[in-house]
Amino acid sequence: MVDFINEVEEELRKDKYNQLLRKFGPYIVAVIFVIVAVTGYSEYSKSKVSNTAKSASAAYMSAGKIEASGDLQAAIAKFVALAEVAPDGYAGLSLTRAAGMKVQLGDLEGAVSLFDQATEKFGKPVHKDLAGLKAVYILLDQGLYDEVQVRASALAVDGAPYADLAKEVLAHAAFNSEDIDSARSQFSYLSNAPGVLSGVKARSGAALALINANRPVIKLDSKSVEGEISTPEMEIPQDGAEIKDEQE
Template identity: 25%
Template sequence: MADIFREVDEDLRRDRLKAFWDRYGTAVLVLAALVVAGVGGWRGYQYYQHREASQAGDRYQAATRLAADGKADEARKAFAEIGTSGPAGYKSVARLREADEIAKTDKAAALRLYQSIAEDGSADAMLRDVARLRGAYVAVDAGSREDVRKLVEPLASANGAWSSLAREALGLAAYKAGDMAEARRQFEGVVSDADAVGNVRQRADLMLAVLPPAPAAPAAKPTN
């Protein structure tokens, strides 16, 4: 008797499975195909990204060698190509190097490129800050005091890793514009910054030594 019930139960399960498959079998096959295609597509995309990054890395190294060999024009073109068509991880770095090469012969054009990178919201934040600083130092020679201010004033006021360099650029721009009081204020800010990077504090000390002395504070009026 138990065998009969078991056979009936198995028949019912087969009937239910057949009914389920008749109703949903096509959807199951389609879903399975989509899953397989999705996994395959993702793997293909990962392979494509890896290949693009590897090729961009090779191109970047080749451009770097051109720059090291003194072939500035060829290096600039190579960096420009990567900055235009390379993967996201290399674009901003290549554009920075392109601007560095341009700065050797055309500071005004380099400044425009640095400004463009600094304003590019899709670029890495640190690379944008580097573009701000490099652009500011170029702007001291080839731009205006306002160009310098727009580029690095946010960095100078943030008291971050770049603040001492930003203050130095602002001080140099003020000195060039003849604003000795502002130049002194910026360089004194660098000297008092315990976290000033590199030898920027020594350079600020030298600038303070050549600046005219700060005007003496007016003597207090005697009171009756």
């Protein structure tokens, strides 16, 4: 009798299981299918990104070799073309390299345009603002002080990666525009405020002394601050890895 009861219970369990399977089986299969599909797509996406980054790295290195050979026009064309198809990190780097060569060739307007395009490609503020700041130095050198005022003001907000350097540019723009009182005030702030970059503080103190002595202020350009407007985060990986430039 006990065996019979156990057999009945077993059959009932099987019937219940079969009912549940018939009822929920299609959903279970669908869930499994979705999990497999998502996992497969994720792996495919990772592989695609990796291959794209490696391809961009190879093209970037190739363009760099052309630049090293001295054919700047060809190198510019190569970098600009790469920027159109490469991931954002490589695209931004390519445009800044091309912009630097434009400066060497004397095409300052073209350089500013490429730096502006680079700001659109980069994700991190430290990269975007650096490209923007380099454009501002060119405009300052050209005497386009109204445009410098607009651009540098956007880069000079508190907490921005290059705020001190942008404020220094604004002070020079004011001086070159013959707004001496404003320039004196800005240089005074930069030379005395706590936390200001040491290079900016020193240059501002020297500029303030020259203003107070009614003497011309030493010209400011990107070469004057070369060590302060470079960042190792923008260096190209040597192994063809993807450049991490997402917005943080």
